[in-house]
Amino acid sequence: LMATITTMFFLISYGIVNFATFAQKIAGSPQFRPRFKFYNAWLSLFGALLCLVTMFAVAPIFALVACILCCGLFIWIYLLNIETDWGDISQAIMYHQVRKYLLRLDVRKETIKYWRPNILYLCSNPTQDINLIEVFNNLKKGGVYILGHIVY
Secondary structure (H helix, E strand, O other), X not given: OHHHHHHHHHHHHHHHHHHHHHHHHHHOXXXXXXXXXXXXXXXXHHHHHHHHHHHHHHOHHHHHHHHHHHHHHHHHHHHHOOOOOOOOHHHHHHHHHHHHHHHHOOHHHOOHHHOOOEEXXXXXXXXXXXXXXXXXXXXXXXXXXXXXXXXX
């Protein structure tokens, strides 16, 4: 019994480490630089899946309980909403995806059908021009709207 429980939690920890290295590599995080000469992100994903399959092959009931406990722990930590100095992987993945799709945009393929206005409004006092700011905000319709406050 004790050996099965220990095996489950070792396998789940190895699986999470493998999945974390896969996610870091896919997200293109600059701080992730593995020193292992033959590192491959897909091998890390395969290792994570292999740990999961091995858990259910050894003892399905204990594997299910370990997965439920791990998910419960993850949800509990997420709901605590602890402020940290380091970012999470979701920020890196979103940054990577946005950058990838922005680089795919080609100015030569722009059509009138998908045009969006880009508005730059410079004002000396934004609190006095609130109605004009609202009009510009309604005009943009998915375009870029930059409000510049001029201080002099």
